[in-house]
Amino acid sequence: MSRLFVRVGDVVRERDARDFADVAQIANFVWLHLDGAADDVDGLLAQVAHIPAPVLAALKAQETRPRCASFGHGALVNMRGLGDPSAIDGDPLVSIRIWAQSRLAISLSYRGLGIFDRLVEQMLSGRFADPGDLISATAIEITEALDPEIADLGDALDSIECSVLDEGKTGERYRVAELRTTAIAYRRFLAPQRQALERLMTLQESWVEPDDRMHLQEAADRCARMVEELEAVRERAALVHEALTDLRAEHMNRQALVLAVVALIFLPLTFVTGLLGMNVDGIPFAHRPWAFWGVVLFCLATGGAVAVWFKATRWLQK
Structure with a gap:
């Protein structure tokens, strides 16, 4: 379901997404979140003026990778985060695309994002005054949600390494292979996501304020640390798998x-x-x-x- 959040002064309210054209000119900040699987996506996007054609195509693309690209008066940011646990199917990382320009942010995802409800709470509490606040908060929430998941991969591998000498547990080979596959899948998106956040920090846009750059730097550093941890998990998993095979x-x-x-x-x-x-x-x-x-x-x-x-x-x- 598409949702519209409007900030006028210090007051933030949720409006019907079909009211976008009426409130876009008078609001201090508008966040329009689109459900990519809904039927009204094209109609709502048609109400937004001056969106470049490549941005429209990128917003509606089925397969994306994390990136940040500048298009004249705005920027397109793609990130990946954990999906809603109740709706995970296939890839555990869900893509969210965000088009940001002065006083406007449009986000689109095809599956539920696990952190979306927290972002909505922060928006309704008045913490987001511009697109930079929304994007930096999204990056922070994504990394905070991913951090324990990646730590669990390392902990699971630690327990397997401790029992690798137990011949009765050679069936752990399948668990090691599963951990290694998960680490590779996470790393595939976290590495470019770090680059996207670093590029976003360098954008010379009025809505990217100093505190937004600081939060983006923190999220990029966390991504870098998680990528290093995933690389270590992948290498350790390969060594443990070889040890189990030798046993x-x-x-x-x-x-x-x-x-x-x-x-x-x-x-x-x-x-x-x-x-x-x-x-x-x-x-x-x-x-x-x-x-x-x-x-x-x-x-x-x-x-x-x-x-x-x-x-x-x-x-x-x-």
């Missing part, structure tokens, strides 16, 4: 060694029993009552001797 290979080799030792122990016994089991005349002691137990004792002694030899030569050492 599994070692476990399989150990099992193969045990089978080989057992086969070698029974190899001479199989020869003896096969030789004595031939149905021909001339087998020694074939008709003696103690012959069977004699062969059994001989086999046990031979098997024991082979096992002792394997132990003495450290074949059975783990």
Whole structure:
């Protein structure tokens, strides 16, 4: 659902989005948020004067990456943040596009943004006086929401690293692969988002005030730190995955060694029993009552001797 917030003096109120044309000329600051999946997007955008055609296309684009671009009297800012937990489908990071010019900010997203309600509360409380306040607050809220998520990736990997030597947990390979995939997906958007925020700080626009630049710098620094953490998580995940794979290979080799030792122990016994089991005349002691137990004792002694030899030569050492 599209929403319209209007600031006149120190009073901020939410109005029907269809009233945009009536209030845009008299308001000190207008924030129009559009639901990209709604039917009224084109009609509402048509009411906004002097929006460059490339900006309109970028606002409605389905696939975007974080960036900041200046277009004459305004700037287009794309950022990515965590989606609404109740509506996450597919990519956990949701794109929000913002067109900012003097006294006006137009944002558009196709899926619910997790921080949107907090932004609305700040807007209605009168904290946003211009587009710079809105954009810097959006950047801060996005980084604050992402920070614990990325920290959780590192914590989850720490717990796996602690248990990597436990052979009973080789199934953790799939969890490590999942963590690495998530880290790569986050880094894909956070790295350009940092560059977009840094570019936004350099814009010579009247609505980008010194305190906005300070907040943008803080958000950019957080993005840089999170990108570094994600890079570390990706590298550590690769190392842990290799260690788990090596452990599994070692476990399989150990099992193969045990089978080989057992086969070698029974190899001479199989020869003896096969030789004595031939149905021909001339087998020694074939008709003696103690012959069977004699062969059994001989086999046990031979098997024991082979096992002792394997132990003495450290074949059975783990």
